[in-house]
Amino acid sequence: DAKTTQPNSMESNEEEPVHLPCNHSTISGTDYIHWYRQLPSQGPEYVIHGLTSNVNNRMASLAIAEDRKSSTLILHRATLRDAAVYYCILRDPNAGNNRKLIWGLGTSLAVNP
Amino acid sequence: GAGVSQSPSNKVTEKGKDVELRCDPISGHTALYWYRQSLGQGLEFLIYFQGNSAPDKSGLPSDRFSAERTGGSVSTLTIQRTQQEDSAVYLCASSLGFSADTQYFGPGTRLTVL
Numbered sequence: 622d623a624k625t626t627q628p629n630s631m632e633s634n635e636e637e638p639v640h641l642p643c644n645h646s647t648i649s650g651t652d653y654i655h656w657y658r659q660l661p662s663q664g665p666e667y668v669i670h671g672l673t674s675n676v677n678n679r680m681a682s683l684a685i686a687e688d689r690k691s692s693t694l695i696l697h698r699a700t701l702r703d704a705a706v707y708y709c710i711l712r713d714p715n716a717g718n719n720r721k722l723i724w725g726l727g728t729s730l731a732v733n734p
Numbered sequence: 735g736a737g738v739s740q741s742p743s744n745k746v747t748e749k750g751k752d753v754e755l756r757c758d759p760i761s762g763h764t765a766l767y768w769y770r771q772s773l774g775q776g777l778e779f780l781i782y783f784q785g786n787s788a789p790d791k792s793g794l795p796s797d798r799f800s801a802e803r804t805g806g807s808v809s810t811l812t813i814q815r816t817q818q819e820d821s822a823v824y825l826c827a828s829s830l831g832f833s834a835d836t837q838y839f840g841p842g843t844r845l846t847v848l
Contacts, residue, residue: 664839
């Protein structure tokens, strides 16, 4: 089962880095790790995804452990607008050609001014 | 460019009535998903359309739920004989297609069944 485990909540201060952890010990060798976030009263939005190597984009960085059983989403300088629920997601291995993602409860990130 | 749009943004209905929720995906996106999100919960997959292939309906919770996608674009999710437990935010997402995982979400429709 392509489940992920994340802390229920985390807190950060504005302009400080945030490291959001995710465990995915049952990940298969070909599964990408996806991160989405959901701001209050909005639909989720894509943040980043990766397979083995660390990834960077304008929103965040993704650090993937060498054994791929865990990863960390890094927000380099948190802003108040980054307060959201962050989901670490794998694809359902039983979904065949359906690119169905398995969504957990995510981590609710609070950013203090 | 235009993102995924959904209508209505809010829908209040009485128990037993039928409702239709609409999703307009991003132009050119061949894959379309419907999800349901109850208060404080993660996303629950409902149904997936990919091009002209038969939809994956494995997430529909009962036969009161159905969805169509006409012309490979607009999709409608229909809930018949609504129940109070159907109250949730219904989210639609689209993606480029078969090999593209990134999903782009609409703002959702908040359904309240009284």
